[in-house]
Amino acid sequence: MLRFPLILQLRILGYVWAASWNQSGVGTLQVLTVDASAFDGGSIRGSQIVDGSGSNTRPAEKTEEQKAEESRLVAEKAAADKAAADKKAADLVAAEKAAAEKAAAEQAAAAQAAADKAAQQAEAELARRNEIRRRGSDYAILSETIWNITRTPNEMTDKVDIIVKSIQKNNQGLVVEVEGTCKNGEVRFSGLVVGDDGKPNVNLVGRTAIGDGSIGFGVPALYRVNDRQPSNVIIPELEFINKLQLVVFANPSRKSETFEDSVRLMGALLGANVFARTSETWRIMTELKTDRGNVIVKIPIFDANIQALFQSCS
Known part of the structure; x- marks a missing residue:
């Protein structure tokens, strides 16, 4: 008898038979013929040759079709792995680009x-x-002050020196001669307080030392800039006790270059009003107290002649 696995392995013609019987001696016989050459090789893939004892011999060899299939699967896996890696790299580049954008x-x-x-x-x-x-132009009219201008050619600088003056009074015989000049790039306004006869016979009330008096004296005054509330300040004296430094348009942080600058700066630090800013100011009002009553000195910054002084001093 040819064993069935061997028939399949060798793909030859053969037959298989089986017989059995009972105790009475009655039995059956079954016979099967096989043409193994007609079987598809794939149907016995992985089969083994088994001898009569049932022990394994060698594994079946892979066909060319099997090898090709395995190669195809390996190639497909490699391609899938590469595609996944490429996608991951592309996603990283896209994320970096999005973050940069x-x-x-x-x-x-x-x-x-x-x-x-x-x-x-x-x-x-x-x-x-x-x-x-706008406010300054309106106030230049409303202030009812008159400012005269004097232009003097300066041969040393080839410029024109400008001085503006205004006479302001009260009704008790008091006169303040207000003068605006340019010096060292600063516009300065001073006030000379005299009687209506032009004599310095008017006493300013409250004359006091600035600090310990080493840098000069001044007089108390009520001071108003623009529409701010009036404040009490000390107006410094100049070369005469009746001549006052009403305002200086300069930056208080400017480096002091002369003794006069140092005196004014120290006066400012000790509470004497000295400095104002052109870009922020449209009027200055100073009320002085004297033995001939009070007087309010008005400086309308946008008066045409005062503006000419500022322009020449810039």
Whole structure:
């Protein structure tokens, strides 16, 4: 008898039979013929040759079709792994690009916000300056003060020196001769307090030392800038006890270059009014107390002649 596994392995013609019987001696016989050459090799893939004892011999060899299939599967897996790696790398590049674009957009937005803020500030500053000019122009008329201008050519500087003057009085025979000049790039206004006869026979009330008196004396006054509430200040004396430094348009942080500058700066630190800013001021009012009553000295910054002084001093 040819065993069935061997028939399948060798793909030959053969037969298989089986017989059985009972105790009475009655039995059956079954016979099966096989043409193993007609079987598909795939149907016995992985089969083993088994001898009569049931022990294993060698594994069946792989067909060319099997080898090709395995190669195809390996190639497909490698391609899938590469595609996954490529996608991961592409996703990383895309994420980095998105992060860079977001950072650039945020930076551009911040720059635009800063530019918008600067533009708004510039617009607000222009509006503020225009408002100061408008208020100052109105006050130049309402102040009812007259300012005369003197222009003198300066051969040493090839410029024209400008001086503005105004005579302001009260109704008790008191006169203040207000003078505006340019010196060292500063516009300065002083006031000489005299009687209506031009003599220095008027006493200023409350004359006091500035600090310990080493840098001079001054008089108390009520001082008002623009529409702010009036404040009590000390107005410094100049070369005469009846000549006062009403205001100096300069930056108090400017480096002191002369003894006079140092005196004025020290006076400012000790409470004597000295400095004002042109860009922020449209009027200054100073009320002085004397033995001939009080007088309010008015300086309308946007008077045409005063503006000419500022322009020549810039």
